[in-house]
Every structure is written in C-alpha cells, then in structure tokens.
Amino acid sequence: MSGPIRLTSTAALSAVFVVIFASAAVVAKLNYPAEAASMPLFIGGIGTALSFLQLIVELRASRGAHEEQIDLRKDLPIYLWVWAFVGAVVAFGFVIAAPIMLFAYLRWRSRESWWLSVLLSAAIFGILYGLFETVLGVPLFEGLVTPMIEDWLTAAGWLKS
C-alpha cells in the first residue's frame, strides 16, 4: 500500500459519524441530568470510538484506492436534482412543485418524450390534488413561499380573499 493519504467518501463518512457521535455525547453531558444523559453518553462514546477506528482504517486504505474513485460528474447532478426537488416542495408545496419538478426531471434528466412527461406530471397532480386533497381530505404542505405570494396577490387585488 503506497501513495498519499486521500479523503475518500468512506473516510469522509466515518469523519461525519465521529463528529455526530462526539457532539451528541458532549451535548448530553453538558445539558441533560445524569439519568437522561446516561444512554446518549454510552452510545455516543461507543459510536465515537468505532467511527474513529473506521476513519483510521479508511485513511490507511485510501493510499491504494486509486481505482476506486467515485465519479463526481455522475454523483453531483443527482444530488442537485434531489435537493432541488426537496427545495421546490418546501418553497411551493406538493401540489405546485411536485408536478413541475417531475416534468423537469422527466424531460431534461431522463430525456423522456414531451407527451409522456406531461402525462405523468398531470397524473401526479391528479393524485396529489384530486385524490389526497379533495377525495381523502388530507391537507398537503402548501409551501413557505406560496402563502406569501397569495397574500401579495390578494393585497394587490389580483386575487379575491
């Protein structure tokens, strides 16, 4: 095994777990009474030790891991798509954001045909609005931005209150 130590994805994952477990143990020790802190301290301690051990193993293994590189060009776009999807739903709610993002994904990521993209998006809109909101009466999250836009449009007289 030779070459410089490199930060591989598993090493980074192990480091993330070291931080999570150690932080949990510190938070528990500083903030909670002994009875409530005992189990977080126990699990946090074991988790920190194991993650640290794994981090060392991964860093040692990274010296010979030239052929195991993850292709960022393939991984980053899917992360961005997922976060954009979640961000859009948080901002504009399920009924508006989900069909639009679904259409965008199908058309520009999966390169599906226009008609299939429109058809599936309409079906999802039908399920979310028609089935869940109207038939089942399940109120879906309407987003953080949508109510603000509605208020603004109402104040401007474009929308009836």
Next chain:
Amino acid sequence: MDPHVIWSSLAGLLLTPKLLGLMLLAIPLGVFFGCVPGLGGKLGIVLLIPFVYGMDPLPGAVFLLSMHAIVHTGGIVPSILFGVPTNGPEAPLLADGYPMVRAGQAGRALGASLSAAGIGGLIGVICLALILPVVEPFVLSFSPIEFFWLAIIGITLISALAGKMLVQGLIVGCFGWLIGMIGLDPQTGVQRFTFNQLFLWDGFDVISGVLALYALPEMMQLGRGRGRDRRRSQDIAAASAQPEITRYTFAEVWDGVLDNLRHWPLTLITSVMGTFIGMIPGLGGEAAGWMCYAFAVSRSKDPERFGKGAVEGVIAPSTGMNAKEGGGLLPTLFFGVPAGSGMAIMLGALIMLGIKPGPLMIVHDLPLVWSLIWAIAISNLICTAFLLIASKHMSAIAHVRAGLLVPVVLVFALLGTFLAKDHWESLLVFAGMGAIGYVMRRNHWPRPCFIIGLVLGPTAEVSFHKAFALHGLTFLTQPTSLVMMAIVVIILAVNLRKTYGPKAARTAGEAGHVAPPPGGSI
C-alpha cells in the same frame, strides 16, 4: 386458542368489502413492485404509506402485508423469463430457472416456481398458526428484564446483518439508536436532541428514517446515469429480444404445477425450512432461498443436473423465499424484533398505523393477528392463481424504465415523509439523511442496521430503566439474564467466527480480496 377468533377473522376479511377490496388492490401493486427492477417489498411499503395514512389499523395493516407477502412471487416472472433478478431474494431462481427457459421449458419453469411460491406462502402461515398456541404462554411470562435482553439480542444480530462490515454495521446501528433518542426522555421528561424544534419533540419516526436511508439512496443510485442507459433495463431488453424462448402454453404451465406434487417432500420440507429461517432475526429472503436451494442439491441423487435446468432447483428457493414471510411475522408482532429489514420497515408502518407490536398483542389484538395471518394466506393464493394465468402479460412490467421511476418514487417518498409527522421540516431531514444514506449505499455500508438500532434502541433503554427500578443492578445476575447474556455471547461469537474465522479468511483469500472495497474519493 379460541376457534371463534380464527374463523371470525377469516369471515371478517372475506365478507367486509373494504378489506377484500384492499387485498385485491394490494396484489397487483405487490406484483408491480416485485416485477420492476430496483423496487421490491421494502420500497413498496414505504411508497404505500401515504395511502394508508389515517386508515384504521386493520385495513392499513392488511393492505401493506398483503402487498409485501407476494412481492417475491411477482419477481419470479422477470427473474425466470429474462434471467435478471429484480431483487435479491429471487437470485437463486436464476440458477435453474433461466436454463429451463433457454431449453424451451419457460412454461414449466414458471408453473413450478409460481405454484411452489404459493404453496410455500400457505405452509408458512400454517406453521405460524400452529406455533401460536405454543408461543402464547411463553410470551405472556415476559417482564422488563426479558424485554431488555430481547432488544439486546436483536441489536446483537447487527453482527449477522453486517457480515464482513461489522464495524460499519455497529456504527450505523449506534447511529440509529442515537436518532431513536431524539424527543422526550421517557424517564425524566427532559428534551433530548430536539434543539428546541417542535417537530422533534415526539421523536424521530421510523418511516422518515427508512425513507431517507432506503428509498432516497436507491432512487439516487437508479437516477445516477443519464437518459435511458440503465444496465438492468438493457439486460432485460436483451433477454426479451429472443421472444421464441419465452413462448409457452398453459399445458406446460400446468405441467410445472404438477412438478410440485411429483416432488412433494421437497416442497414441504423447504416450506417449513423457509418458515423457520424467516423467524430468525437477521436472516433475510436471500438466505432462505439459497439455503433451500442448497438443501435441494444435497438431497438429490444426481446433483450435477443443478444449474442446468433442474426443476427442483426452481421449486426449493421459491417455497423458501415465500414461506419466510409467515415466519417473519412471529418475532415482529410478538417481540417487536423485526426478522429482517423488510419486516423492520413493516414494523415502523404498523406503529404508524397505531398497532403496538409486543407480547400484549397476543392478549388484546388476537383478532388482528389472525386477520394478518389470513391476509398473507389469501393474497398468496390469489396472486399465484392470477400469475399462473397472466404471467405472460405481467412480464412487460419489467420493462419500466428507471428514468420514469425515479421522480415518481421521489414524490411519494417526500409525501410519506411529510405525512408521517405532518411537519415540513421532516423534508429537510429527509434530504440530509438521504445524502448520508447514498454515501452508505455507494460504499455498501449495511443500512438495515440503522433500522434495528432505531427500533430496538429505545425499547432497550426503556426496559433497562424499568428493570433497574424494579430490581436494581441485580437484575443482571438473575437466571433469565444470565441465560440471555449467554445467547448474546453465542450469537456474537458465531458471527465473529463466521466473519473473521480461518474459513472466512481462506474464502476471502481465494476470492482475491480480504478487505471490503474502499470508498471512492469525493
């Protein structure tokens, strides 16, 4: 056991239009999740969770369990016809199923496998029904001490689930346990790890965790490549480019059904084997299928036929993988210890529906238990009959492209996450934990350990405090504790030996590698 409860549960299922309708709806859905590469029963449950939101416990549980019980039966069709296992447990079918198809025996292979799966599913629930009266007094004698140790035994099974990645499995299990501590401490009422966020006050729910660590990473992996260039779809397309080998008549299918009668001892024994494998936490459907296949090979007078199209090699894994569903229900329902990752997700869904798995189910919820047992039996029967007739047409489902699935599944996963707690902040947690889950998946870290930690960790903590309040630390030296401690040590020793013992090192050495594949650079 009151026979009235048993038969009234069956009558309730068959005579209540809502329940029967939900079961009939669950069957095509289960076939769909089984047929489409990359979906499967676990994702099936999490994707159907939004639809059972707000349902009464019985219809919701019947719907989910009916779907989950027949997923592997659905997966038989593309696995045998195209030689591509849609999910892990169907893999043993390829050894003899696909050679039979190539030899022009597609109908016989399908008939044998589908009917074996139906028989296996039925025998699995019959075994469970026979075991119930034996288990009842045993379960009812449990105190917090036994519950504490049972949870610890369940957590110890991480060593079996993790295989060669023991340290990673323990890290992931501890992470699940830590996440399970979020919310109000059951002893003191102090808020733990809530950071003054209202949505975390009543804890982190299992469904959100499962969706983030299972559904999202699976979809990210499927959606990783661009366009329509998915390998598995190409494999299926390549296999289906030879339509002449997948043509068959119903007479050939019937001949396959009769093969189960010709080999009835094998069908019966592997069904019982599958049931008991299903009861052992940590052993999944893959283990059931391969162990039953190995049994068929070992008892055969001419084992050299296996791998070249022996019908016994199709029957054995089919019965095993379906029979284990009945067996898996026992530890899941009565001990709250999921038998495998699929049952762990089912456990979370049952809790969300308001069902409290544990020994009290045998006292208070016996009609529900029997309804679930009957639901597995009936859905297996209907699904087998349906697929024996319509399998030719069902195989088309396997052609659904990953590019279409990814965004649709993502919408339902987000919906499930939101509905599980009714807090929009859960969506952000979903995205954050999903990113961690994706890195875990890419590096083959054992994600089922997270669910074991998340489900059993809090049970262990609560039981520990109760036992401690009743007996002090002396509960650790009581005979029950000593016996269960010995079981924990034996499980750990067996799994450690299996993973790191001389035989494992020799096998790994022969395979050309000892360490698990290191991660890629970021």
